[in-house]
Amino acid sequence: MSQRIEQGTGTFAIRGGLLDFSGDPAVSENAHRWEEDGLLVVADGKVRAAGAHAALSPALEPGTPIVDCRGRIVTPGFIDTHIHYPQTDMIASPAEGLLPWLDTWTFPAERRFADPAHAHDAARFFLDELLRCGTTTAMVYCSVHPESAEAFFLESEARGTRMVAGKVLMDRHCPDFLRESAEQGARESEALIRKWHKRGRQMVAITPRFAATSTPAQLQLAGDLACAYPDTFVQTHVAENTDEIAWIRSLYPEARSYLDVYERYGLLRPRAMYAHCIWLDDADRARLAATGAAAALCPTSNLFLGSGLFDVRSADRAGMALTLATDVGGGTSFSMLETMNEMYKVARMTGAHLSALRLFYLATLGGARGMRLEGTIGSFAPGAEADFIVLDPRATPLLARRTQHAQSLEELLFALAILGDDRVVETTYVAGKILHERK
Template identity: 65%
Template sequence: MADPILNHAARTPGDAHAPSRAPSRRAAYRARLLTFRVDPALDEHAAVYHEDGLLIVGDDGKVVAFGDYASLHVTLDANTPVHAMRDKLITPGFIDTHLHFPQTEMIASPASGLLPWLENWTFPAERTFEDAAHAADVAAFFIDELLACGTTTALVYCSVHRQSAEALFAEAHARDLRMIAGKVLMDRHCPEYLRDTAQSGYDDSRALIERWHGTGRQLYALTPRFAPTSTEAQLEACRTLARAYPDIFIQSHVAENHDEIRWVAELFPERRSYLDVYDHYELLRARAVYGHCIHLDDADRIRMAETQAIAAHCPTSNLFLGSGLFDFDAAARTGMPVTLATDVGGGTSFSMLQTMNEAHKVARMGGHHLSALRMFYLATAGAARALDLDDRIGTLAVGTEADFIVLDPAATPLMARRTARVESLEELLFAFALLGDDRAILATYANGRRVHARGMRQSALAHA
């Protein structure tokens, strides 16, 4: 491998290329308000809930104040507009920790399992992202879908083509969204038309890190697709990049499917487990997110807890592909960090509410009760904390970026009828999780600016 892979200095990320700001985003929102201090599984008082609350956003799109309307409204000046929506619920925007934007157009494609699904549907779809114009078109649609479902931050896999990552970052940057993404790395066991090399993958990843990590609200994720599609040389290059840029994210897949696990064991016979392949190359650390984590043993789970690596649970994908059931009790017992994710397009919905629906059922099949409070925590503050971003997103705390959503309990006739009878916060959230989808998202705000209104795509909203 050429010397450049081993000799360079990491830059310090900055915000020099941040998008232009609107003149002012100062506004107040009167509604029911919900955020979390800690994990509800650990503390029965984890939720911070105001039945009649006030959220105040400053000119810079940051949260200025959050609390009871009665105590905060007297602090408002005459120039701050107040949006009254007392029958609605405001929560932090959802954080989706694992999905694939090049799979947007092949979602819901039939297959007998993971590996045939990749070969017959995924790889051909991802080939089209060598066309930069196509990548840009799908990136705009993909982000529209996220925002329509209330997702304000996502950890995204692009295709192997550098231009696919450029397209996604450019679209997210133009809308002032905090996104985390990376170019997929694959230098073996994939079609030739999707194959990079250890050196080209390194060069492209490094260039994208330099261009986008810390530019505006964009963050980079080093993205080896999964161990079977990267040679030892490519994984070694990942180690070099991870050492050089200690604050970037890392994302890959692990222990999703039994056939995949057997394949990894054949390719890496010297490693104790599938997870141990990543550990060997120093890819288990804080800000490292591994999709699925279904078929791990406790030694693996403990190792993830020790390194602060994160398990992204993808219930709709695991059920669709028949991969297996995530073990919530084992994760809790070992302290393995867990988040929720859609895994589009193996996952069958962009909606984190529908993802909660299936996560609850997967947990029940394993004898675990996953409360609505904890599901909302895992999709907001819990994800932000796991990603080491809770000082910026995932809560409504003063000084954080005002990424939030407005949930409508009367979004459908059935939801209206059910939520009219709720007697607790848990019951209300459970109704959202089990009955809700994109229709329940009345509006989505990013950095204090409305970026989605129900029934309006982004192009229409720009003129609203």
Template identity: 70%
Template sequence: MTSNLQAYRGSLLHFLADPAFSAQSHDWFEDGLLIVADGKVQAAGDYAALHATLPPGAVVHDYSGKLLMPGFIDTHLHYPQTDMIASPSAGLLPWLETYTFPSERQFEDSHHAANVADFFLDELLRCGTTTAMVYCTVHPQSVDAFFAAAEQRNLRMVAGKVMMDRNCPDFLRDTAETSARDTEALIQRWHKRGRALYAITPRFAPTSTEAQLQLAGELALAYPDTFIQTHVSENEAECAWVRELFPNSRSYIDVYDSYGMMRPRAMYGHCIWLDERDRQRMAETRSAAAICPTSNLFLGSGLFDFERADAAGVPLSLATDVGGGTSFSMLQTMNEAYKVARLKGSYLPALRMFYLATLGAARAMQLEGTVGSFVQGAEADFIVIDPQATPLLQRRTARVNSLEELLFALALLGDDRAIAATYAAGQQVHVRETT
């Protein structure tokens, strides 16, 4: 116990396993205590048992009536698309051409990139998201701006420069060689600096030549503890385009596999139009799926199949996919994920949705024990959720009879207003304004 120890009292929840596969999936203490020191979790459990272990004079922050949980983890989103969220379009490909690419052009300006990065991170924290896997633009300065803003807030963030050397406007096009050179320099500058982690980031197969994908795979081999992030099988028209561009590949995901890009710490956005062999290969390589329900519905891309992904053993996580996604809030993302599952004939309990946004995401990213839970030694990234944040939530949660009902109400009725406070490495980085 160190001199800077802090304790937080409230209802406490964190996960031990996936509720879909384990009856002992979580720890729940209706009157709990979280003990933090030096930015790490020291203990988490029942208040009556742990309070007696506190040293004399220890500060106890009282959040009674609120829920303490690990911070949310968002495994797929684009910070350069912040200013174009909620832009109308008939589909993915025209949306990219009309809004995305012109917006990303502005990130050649470092001051613009820094301004957007500041807003983006503050918005994540306001919504209770403490870790994210983030796409920057082709401009190395966009990565520098993002990581500098995250470092200022001491956040555990994963990000990378987009690699894109064809089928895009000239003003956003790099080359296979320059993209690999820039990526390696950024890895050496940022990966594992403080809480920063680097992701090798080809945008998606259609915007990379075979030479660029080859170099991306070589970087992934040379730096095995980096992350990989890209898109796969989001949209039927996109999948047809990939078949034309890569006629020798068995499937869209096989394109990436052939270049050595399926491995632990590889995160594939969307994963809607996969076949059984694709899912089997993801499970074999521990490549993970980032499920993006709000953007998939917004762009009409399709419905993620939870049942088949679970049957294959694919590592799963939830993601907002801002700006195709329409909310920074992981609670709103759970709301849409629940409905997507119902439309595909599956049922997502609230416990599982909260697992996928915390420990499940950490596992998918190979960061279990670092973030996503309250195990001893984990980084103290946590949030305070207020079940009485709105009049409707207050009325509904007053009538719940179980933890599942409480979480379900938060997922279906909650948004950024339900996040009373956010902490990163034990320091408060957001507190909800009250009138």
């Protein structure tokens, strides 16, 4: 029996090729689970069981609806660990580098988010675009305006998506129309934490944009919040661009490195997500690993802005927690599949090789682990939230022609990672409910 499931209540099952992870494939050969004819059993928005169809189907209650997805891949929803929703409308804007790009495009675009109507409109489009691309959780930067975060959380709550977001903190080196005081930023961030953190599936991140746009006083207040609310998230940028690093060195001459600036203010800890991490040294990489913070790799924006190439091998030697991110609007696509494509190429340019299995891991369980949400999202572990996607290997004529010759799971996934985009995402489920279906 095959039927379309509309609601996230009750019990139903998905039959198809099941793929999820229990660890990093770069560390263990047995880190993934692949059931070519698998069954995912969902009950009241959570995973009840996952495994071989032959083993699980006899235990299904008579009449349990089964969605037939044979020939497709069912995998946990993608997790994007670094993205800016106020930059949606300025994606693909030209500039000579990161700093002029911020001044010319980013700051003027973010000015509009003081208007709740604009913020709601942008948030609706942004969330729908994520879901269309198979992304079910993201770590999101709002603008400096608390109205932008309020709009985002309301729109996410209406969809039932698990999202992490925070209002940006900026009290210097930005236009007057975006500048706040250190105290105001901390006060408004704490109000968001008290209202939204762990309200349903919404979670809050303390979000200094980057060390250049925050005074020491603001970073200290952000660190105080991170200490007072240890189960919140921290998100910011580090070591993205050489001009930026030189600027940070002039602003914080007492710090050993750019990353050290954040550690001095208590912002290097578990549930802290640092975007880019291109120009770290070995001491920085060791500190990221030791403190439990994670790196968000943003290959499309790093290439687009000419920032540099992430060194996968050095990060692995240090034991850093790695995740994958689109970084829209510096990044040029909402699609995590297209991001895998660029990450593979960046790794090759630094002499590393990323398997397709590892790319899919970074986009699912790797993101959950970096966010300290393993067991909640990112896998088919019993009790995990039923956020998953159905991928069609025949979504385009070229993919159909290429994948029909695939002789292994690695070859199949590699074709999806290199040739795939949003068209591959056939269906996106959030808490067991369809929120996107490709027509």
